[in-house]
Amino acid sequence: xxxxxxxxxxxxxxxxxxxxxxxxxxxxxxxxxxxxxxxxxxxxxxxxxxxxxxxxxxxxxxxxxxxxxxxxxxxxxxxxxxxxxxxxxxxxxxxxxxxxxxxxxxxxxxxxxxxxxxxxxxxxxxxxxxxxxxxxxxxxxxxxxxxxxxxxxxxxxxxxxxxxxxxxxxxxxxxxxxxxxxxxxxxxxxxxxxxxxxxxxxxxxxxxxxxxxxxxxxxxxxxxxxxx
Amino acid sequence: xxxxxxxxxxxxxxxxxxxxxxxxxxxxxxxxxxxxxxxxxxxxxxxxxxxxxxxxxxxxxxxxxxxxxxxxxxxxxxxxxxxxxxxxxxxxxxxxxxxxxxxxxxxxxxxxxxxxxxxxxxxxxxxxxxxxxxxxxxxxxxxxxxxxxxxxxxxxxxxxxxxxxxxxxxxxxxxxxxxxxxxxxxxxxxxxxxxxxxxxxxxxxxxxxxxxxxxxxxxxxxxxxxxxxxxxxxxxxxxxxxxxxxxx
Ligand SMILES: Nc1ncnc2c1ncn2[C@@H]1O[C@H](COP(=O)(O)OP(=O)(O)OP(=O)(O)O)[C@@H](O)[C@H]1O
Ligand SMILES: [Mg+2]
Numbered sequence: 001x002x003x004x005x006x007x008x009x010x011x012x013x014x015x016x017x018x019x020x021x022x023x024x025x026x027x028x029x030x031x032x033x034x035x036x037x038x039x040x041x042x043x044x045x046x047x048x049x050x051x052x053x054x055x056x057x058x059x060x061x062x063x064x065x066x067x068x069x070x071x072x073x074x075x076x077x078x079x080x081x082x083x084x085x086x087x088x089x090x091x092x093x094x095x096x097x098x099x100x101x102x103x104x105x106x107x108x109x110x111x112x113x114x115x116x117x118x119x120x121x122x123x124x125x126x127x128x129x130x131x132x133x134x135x136x137x138x139x140x141x142x143x144x145x146x147x148x149x150x151x152x153x154x155x156x157x158x159x160x161x162x163x164x165x166x167x168x169x170x171x172x173x174x175x176x177x178x179x180x181x182x183x184x185x186x187x188x189x190x191x192x193x194x195x196x197x198x199x200x201x202x203x204x205x206x207x208x209x210x211x212x213x214x215x216x217x218x219x220x221x222x223x224x225x226x227x228x
Numbered sequence: 229x230x231x232x233x234x235x236x237x238x239x240x241x242x243x244x245x246x247x248x249x250x251x252x253x254x255x256x257x258x259x260x261x262x263x264x265x266x267x268x269x270x271x272x273x274x275x276x277x278x279x280x281x282x283x284x285x286x287x288x289x290x291x292x293x294x295x296x297x298x299x300x301x302x303x304x305x306x307x308x309x310x311x312x313x314x315x316x317x318x319x320x321x322x323x324x325x326x327x328x329x330x331x332x333x334x335x336x337x338x339x340x341x342x343x344x345x346x347x348x349x350x351x352x353x354x355x356x357x358x359x360x361x362x363x364x365x366x367x368x369x370x371x372x373x374x375x376x377x378x379x380x381x382x383x384x385x386x387x388x389x390x391x392x393x394x395x396x397x398x399x400x401x402x403x404x405x406x407x408x409x410x411x412x413x414x415x416x417x418x419x420x421x422x423x424x425x426x427x428x429x430x431x432x433x434x435x436x437x438x439x440x441x442x443x444x445x446x447x448x449x450x451x452x453x454x455x456x457x458x459x460x461x462x463x464x465x466x467x468x469x470x471x472x473x474x475x476x
Contacts, residue, residue, distance in 0.1 A: 126285055127323035131337040131389060132313030134305070141340070145327045 001193050008184050008194075011088075015180030016201045018087040022098045022176060023163045023205075029102020030162065034109030039139065041114060052110065059107035065168050071100035072172040088175040097169040105162050112154045116147030149220045156213040160206045177201050234260050235294070236393050236424050237282055242291035244277060251277050252289065253448040259393065259426055264419055266435040266456075267428045269445035270471055275428045278445065279397050282426065283315040284308055296392075313341065316386030316394040320401050322378040324370040330357070330381050331366040334388045343389065356384040360414050376407030380414050393424040400431060432476050436460050444468050 005012070041052035059067065075081075075096035084091045120143050128138030148155075167178035175183075181198035185191035235258040242255040251274045259265050267275050280286040281293055284300045293300045295311045303311065325333050334356065335349035344352065357363040360380040370378055379399055386394060396415065400408040412434050419425060419438050429435055435442060435456065442459040444452035444467070452465040459468060 121321075121323075123319060123321050123323040124325065126317075127319065127325070128337075130283055130285055130312055130315070130317035131386070132309045132311075132341060133337055134309060137340060141336070142325055146325075149327070 002197070004184065004188055004193065005197065011180050011184060012177065012194075012197055012201065014088050015175060015177035015198070016205070018089060018094070018174065018180075019163065019166055019176040019178075019201070020205065021087065022094060022101060022169060022174065023159075023166045025098035026101030026105055026162055026166060027159055029099060030105025030109050030158075033102060033106030034113050035144075037106055037110035038113040038117065039136075041110060042117065042139075056107045056110055059104055064104050064165055065171055067104055068097065068100040068168050068172060071103060072096040075099065088180070089173065093169075093172055093174050097172055097174045101162060101166055101169070104165075105158065108158050109155065112151050112158060113144075113147060115154070116151035117143055119150050120146050149217075152213060152217050152220070156210060159209055159213070163205055163209065164202060236261050236263075236296055237426070238292075238294040238297075239278075239282070240292040240294070242278070242281060242289055242293060244274075244281060244286075244289040251448050252281070255291070255448075255450055257443060257450060257453065259424060262422045262424055263440045264425045264427065264438050265441045265443060266439035267426065267443045267445055268430070268432070268435055268471075269443075269451075273445045274448045275445050276397050279317075279395050279426065279428055282395055283312050283317055285317070313337075313343075313389050314392045316383075316389060316391035318379070318382050318386055318394065318396045318399045320398040322370070322375070322382045322402070324378055324382055324385070326370050328369075329366070330362070330368050330370070330373070333370070333381060334385045337385075338388050341389075349388070353384070353388060356387055357381075359417075360384055374407060375403045376410045379403065379407075379411045383411075383414055383418070387418075391423075393426065394418065396425065396427040396429070398428050398430065400429070430475065432460070432472070444471065446471070 037052045037055060040048040041056070043049050072093070076092060079096070081092040081095050086094055117139075124142055124146065125138055128142040129135065133142070166176060169176055170179040170182070173179075177198050181194040182191065184194040188194065237259040239255050239257050242252055243250070244252040255278060257265070267278065269275055277286070281289050284293065287301065295315065298307070298311065300308060300311060325336070328336060331350065331353055334353040335346065338344050338349045338352070339346050343349075354363055354366060357366055360383065362377060362380055362384075365373060365377065365381070370381070373381065383399075399415070400411050403411065408431070412431065415425070415427070416438060425438075427435075427438070437456075439456045442454065442456050443450050444459060444465070446467050452459060452463055452468040454463065460472065463469065
């Protein structure tokens with residue numbers, strides 16, 4: 001049933017690599033954007049917080065597929081990205097696609113950050129401020145690192161769902177693992193085995209990631225409780 | 229208006245409300261250089277709220293709070309931060325940074341604010357830790373320390389900023405009784421160095437012994453004020469007498 005792998009395995013490896021790349025870029029952009037948006041959201045300057053809330057509401061209230069397509073079509077007009085092949089797709093699709101994943105993820109990470117910040121006692125902020133630190137330094141050096149530890153499980157879930165959702169880039173022609181599986185299915189006139197392979201690849205990726213996150217969580221926890 | 233430059237802190241007509249609840253009702257007093265001012269009074273009387281106005285941790289008040297002649301309410305954010313560096317604050321719940329080691333708790337702000345190099349800050353931190361008998365805990369994380377040890381570290385953290393005044397909000401109220409002494413001891417020694425101190429406390433013996441001036445706060449007013457001898461032994465104020473009778 002999986003004989004085709006002998007011939008097509010490079011295609012799946014390429015697709016898996018593409019999925020990893022776009023997910024990583026998406027996660028990085030999502031984290032950076034999430035940080036900016038949560039700072040805006042919690043800012044006392046109302047227009048900032050209003051803007052942040054609007055962004056979050058729009059991203060959460062619309063389908064990822066439409067967001068990806070809109071961003072792709074807008075960016076491909078606005079940014080002259082060269083048509084360079086990268087893991088079987090053109091960069092002028094991969095880059096807008098990854099940005100779109102990040103823009104989508106940013107709204108969710110911003111909300112995760114917010115709940116993490118809320119979970120840190122006010123006393124921590126007051127301690128920072130009373131030492132003469134600025135509000136931003138207090139936020140980023142005192143509150144955030146603690147928030148990160150508290151939110152690691154939720155962030156893990158977000159990363160995992162981003163890896164799975166990255167398959168939407170199929171719609172703008174990024175040859176990630178789902179697209180490759182469908183391509184192979186088309187040539188074989190049988191979609192089930194290649195889709196099973198794609199599913200297995202997603203499972204391995206998310207499983208490895210969740211193990212890594214578990215490790216990070218344990219390490220951070222140990223440091224907090226370190227004796228001497 | 230003329231300000232007495234001897235006054236490190238001056239509070240004039242300070243009023244503050246949380247919604248409809250008037251918590252501070254026209255507070256006036258001053259803290260001179262090297263003076264130890266102790267604030268006592270019943271729970272809910274506004275002591276913590278007052279202390280938080282002194283370093284503008286809560287800036288939502290009317291009236292004036294002056295630090296070395298500068299009206300905190302009129303300062304820019306930057307200027308306010310400069311003032312706060314000079315006003316150490318110690319909290320009832322210690323509020324150490326749990327993700328930083330004892331040493332990092334102490335050196336973080338002075339290094340971040342470029343008061344000193346990292347090497348200087350570390351040397352200074354060890355020096356201060358020795359003075360409170362905790363140098364061997366430099367690498368420990370706050371959770372592994374007892375309450376008394378955490379509070380001593382918190383005091384050191386504030387001192388590392390080389391403040392000109394130290395504010396204490398019930399520094400021993402969250403401690404087990406056997407740990408109260410070690411923290412009060414550190415504060416006593418600090419007082420002897422000439423530090424200006426404003427202390428909210430329920431430790432009446434300590435208050436009598438350390439204070440130059442005692443404020444009795446009740447229901448948002450400074451209901452009584454004077455030397456410890458006056459306030460604890462001679463005050464005719466009915467509310468002072470009732471309060472002291474209850475707590476002593
Ligand atoms: N953040 C807040 N929001 C609303 N009300 C508050 C807030 N903080 C304090 N209050 C109210 O202000 C009043 C004074 O509180 P404050 O904490 O200053 O009293 P306190 O003298 O420090 O009492 P304690 O000895 O219990 O610490 C109380 O009635 C309290 O309920
Ligand atoms: Mg209080």
